[in-house]
Amino acid sequence: MELDRVDRKLLNAVQHNNRLTTEELGEIAGLSPTACQRRLKRLRDAGVIEADVAIVSPGAVGRPMLMLASITLERDRADIIDRFKQAVRRTPEIMSAYYVTGESDFLLIISVRDMAEYEAFTRRFFHEHSDVKASKTMVVMDRIKASLALPIEE
Amino acid sequence: MELDRVDRKLLNAVQHNNRLTTEELGEIAGLSPTACQRRLKRLRDAGVIEADVAIVSPGAVGRPMLMLASITLERDRADIIDRFKQAVRRTPEIMSAYYVTGESDFLLIISVRDMAEYEAFTRRFFHEHSDVKASKTMVVMDRIKASLALPIEE
DNA sequence: CTTGAAATTATAATCCT
DNA sequence: AGGATTATAATTTCAAG
Numbered sequence: 001m002e003l004d005r006v007d008r009k010l011l012n013a014v015q016h017n018n019r020l021t022t023e024e025l026g027e028i029a030g031l032s033p034t035a036c037q038r039r040l041k042r043l044r045d046a047g048v049i050e051a052d053v054a055i056v057s058p059g060a061v062g063r064p065m066l067m068l069a070s071i072t073l074e075r076d077r078a079d080i081i082d083r084f085k086q087a088v089r090r091t092p093e094i095m096s097a098y099y100v101t102g103e104s105d106f107l108l109i110i111s112v113r114d115m116a117e118y119e120a121f122t123r124r125f126f127h128e129h130s131d132v133k134a135s136k137t138m139v140v141m142d143r144i145k146a147s148l149a150l151p152i153e154e
Numbered sequence: 155m156e157l158d159r160v161d162r163k164l165l166n167a168v169q170h171n172n173r174l175t176t177e178e179l180g181e182i183a184g185l186s187p188t189a190c191q192r193r194l195k196r197l198r199d200a201g202v203i204e205a206d207v208a209i210v211s212p213g214a215v216g217r218p219m220l221m222l223a224s225i226t227l228e229r230d231r232a233d234i235i236d237r238f239k240q241a242v243r244r245t246p247e248i249m250s251a252y253y254v255t256g257e258s259d260f261l262l263i264i265s266v267r268d269m270a271e272y273e274a275f276t277r278r279f280f281h282e283h284s285d286v287k288a289s290k291t292m293v294v295m296d297r298i299k300a301s302l303a304l305p306i307e308e
Numbered sequence: 309c310t311t312g313a314a315a316t317t318a319t320a321a322t323c324c325t
Numbered sequence: 326a327g328g329a330t331t332a333t334a335a336t337t338t339c340a341a342g
Contacts, residue, residue, distance in 0.1 A: 053172055055169070144260075
């Protein structure tokens with residue numbers, strides 16, 4: 001799908017706040033509210049906007065800690081990797097996960113209540129996945145940035 | 155703020171889709187649309203819901219590549235660390251950034267068009283920050299999960 | 309192919325229980 | 326507290342540039 005300058009303006013706006021009124025969006029884009037709405041609908045239908053979500057405060061729901069875990073599997077075998085990916089998808093504590101090049105194979109971003117819960121998590125998760133050769137945990141001391149907003153040039 | 159079972163149900167719903175109608179939310183929560191609306195407003199005002207955002211497809215806006223960079227600074231000095239954090243916040247290509255314990259000090263998640271852009275980015279960014287002692291790049295081959303949804307037990 | 313106006317539908321505010 | 330009613334705003338539909 002082709003995106004023009006107005007589309008990019010709208011995307012930049014809604015990826016920071018998707019509850020802007022159509023009137024506010026009209027101001028931003030220099031267009032009528034209706035036209036903005038039509039464009040956003042098109043962007044949603046075309047999958048340019050993949051989802052619209054609320055960001056919940058980790059602290060407010062009792063999960064103030066974030067851990068990063070880099071994982072190396074025993075062997076670079078497609079079936080082992082796929083099985084691990086499936087397990088990751090099914091595990092709610094894992095918020096984000098990337099399959100990467102380099103020393104380790106995966107990087108997981110894991111939400112936990114406290115250290116005890118993390119220990120229990122790793123024990124369970126790594127026990128269930130005997131293909132994990134090595135893992136390295138980093139405790140997140142500060143989330144400097146935790147958005148999924150892309151830099152869209154207008 | 156105290157959260158009851160209904161609040162947690164609503165949070166679980168909207169953190170995957172915040173465009174559900176109040177009627178749909180009513181179904182989910184077993185409550186009237188009005189009551190759901192009131193609760194969500196309270197959750198937003200109290201900061202339990204930090205933001206409402208649209209997730210944009212990286213490929214659709216010409217940024218299909220994702221890189222992870224782990225960064226080690228020269229010295230563990232507060233002012234150096236803070237300066238680096240500020241720079242991270244100002245850099246739009248950096249989508250997420252964590253200050254972590256362990257071998258390296260930071261993990262950056264960086265959105266780029268292609269390898270050439272990443273090379274240009276690192277050259278510029280690391281040149282401007284002479285405090286960077288070492289960096290290690292991982293190319294993301296697959297984003298298995300890329301949400302910010304927390305596991306909220308109901 | 310994009311805009312603006314009218315009709316439908318959803319949301320926000322007020323009041324009542 | 327939750328639920329129903331009215332007022333306001335957002336979507337969809339449709340006609341026109």
